[in-house]
Amino acid sequence: MKIIINSILLTLCTLFMLSGTASAQSKSVLIIESYHSEYPWDSSYIEGIKEGMKGGYQFFTFQMDTKRTAKSEFDKSAQKAWDFYLQTKPSLVFLGDDNALKYLGPKFAAVDTPVVFLGINNNPRAYNVGSAANITGVLERPLLKRSIIEMKKIVALKKVLVLFDSGTTSKVTFDEILKGKEKIKLSGIEAHMKLVGSWEVWQETVKSAKDKGYDAVFIGLYHTIVNKDNQHIAADKVLRWTSKNTPVPPFAFWDFAVGPEKAIGGLTLFGKTQGLLAAEMATQILSGTQAGEIKVRIGEKGKLLFSKTQLQKYNIELPKSIASKATLME
CATH class of the missing domain: 3.40.50.2300 (Response regulator)
Incomplete structure (x- = not known):
């Protein structure tokens, strides 16, 4: 038993x-x-x-x-x-x-x-x-068009540079959202889309933005940039260099690109x-x-996000129509 x-x-x-x-x-x-x-x-x-x-x-x-x-x-x-x-x-x-x-x-x-x-x-x-x-x-769905139009309420925009790396997401965005067009018109704004894979070309493109008549640069993705030796450049380095060296105000489409030593802000997506x-x-x-x-x-249609530090740097005061809906960070 x-x-x-x-x-x-x-x-x-x-x-x-x-x-x-x-x-x-x-x-x-x-x-x-x-x-x-x-x-x-x-x-x-x-x-x-x-x-x-x-x-x-x-x-x-x-x-x-x-x-x-x-x-x-x-x-x-x-x-x-x-x-x-x-x-x-x-x-x-x-x-x-x-x-x-x-x-x-x-x-x-x-x-x-x-x-x-x-x-x-x-x-x-x-x-x-x-x-x-x-x-x-x-x-x-990155809010490229809507974000550019929204930022026109903050600064005068007639011609802007939309800058992306040459990774998969960037190429898909270019094909799906912009239908492969390098130039589009948005509410009187001429937007130029550039896909850049080279660090040296990226730097030259940013530094020459004002000379080429751009009023602002919209930073897309910047995570697959490589130098002339095909070595990957750290994304944080690309973003901070761009913020420091751009001769025109920098805006962004994703929340992670907004902040001190980064972009001013924009209508952004959150992961x-x-x-x-x-x-x-x-x-x-x-x-x-x-x-x-x-x-x-x-996914969600995006949130207005801005860096207080960057707004002050560019002497930008948000209009009430934007400020009432925006989230501010340092």
């Missing part, structure tokens, strides 16, 4: 342990970043995901690091990310930004694991996941809002809703 009781207890303990393992596994979430966790956009949306996901989930992250590595390495990074997914076996995967969806979306479309993407600038169909029943997510919205969709999925039943959504 004692042997039978011990056998029953052992069986119950084994079942309990297996149940616990399955429960822990069902509580695990994998975030695959196109970039790296030190990148302010990534850290911001990850904060949003973790804040929005209630219920004690275990989070795994994988960094593809495609802002700082050569394009020839992207396939290898994607394979490592896939191997990490197979190792962790999460119940749901977040794919952050275009490169993660581009290189991994088709792989995930062939399995059952639900996927929520975020920070996507391109049409998901371009990455062959448009019809995948297990994939949905959040689109990111955290993308993360919160993606977390909301993920929660629905983990509660039983099929990913394919949740429509792809567009």
Whole structure:
């Protein structure tokens, strides 16, 4: 009888342990970043995901690091990310930004694991996941046109320079939002879009902005710039150099580019809002809703954000119509 009781207890303990393992596994979430966790956009949306996901989930992250590595390495990074997914076996995967969806979306479309993407600038169909029943997510739409028009209420603008690096997101923005046009007219403003991959060309473009008739420079992305030796230039260095050396007022489209020794401000996007919205969709999925039943959504329309230090530097006083809606930081 004692042997039978011990056998029953052992069986119950084994079942309990297996149940616990399955429960822990069902509580695990994998975030695959196109970039790296030190990148302010990534850290911001990850904060949003973790804040929005209630219920004690275990989070795994994988960094593809495609802002700082050569394009020839992207396939290898994607394979490592896939191997990490197979190792962790999460119940749901977040794919952050275009490169993660581009290189991994088709792989995930062939399995059952639900996927929520975020920070996507391109049409998901371009990455062959448009019809995948297990994939949905959040689109990111930089507010280039609206931000430029809004800033006209602050300073006189007739001709502006919109400056981006030559990375994936920049190219997609150029194609999707500006339809490949290097010059556009916006409420009487002539906006010139430039994609620059070289540090030396970037510096010359910034320094000559006033001589070429620009009233302001709008800083887009600047994270894939390399020098003449093909060495990556730290994004923070690019931004601070640009802020210090631009002969015209600098504005920005993303919150991480605003602040002392950075840009004055603008109608900006926040990574955290993308993360919160993606977390909301993920929660629905983990509660039983099929990913394919949740429509792809567009992230928040942006917030007016300004640096007090930079406003003072350029002797700019915000009009009441802007100040009443704006967030001010040092």
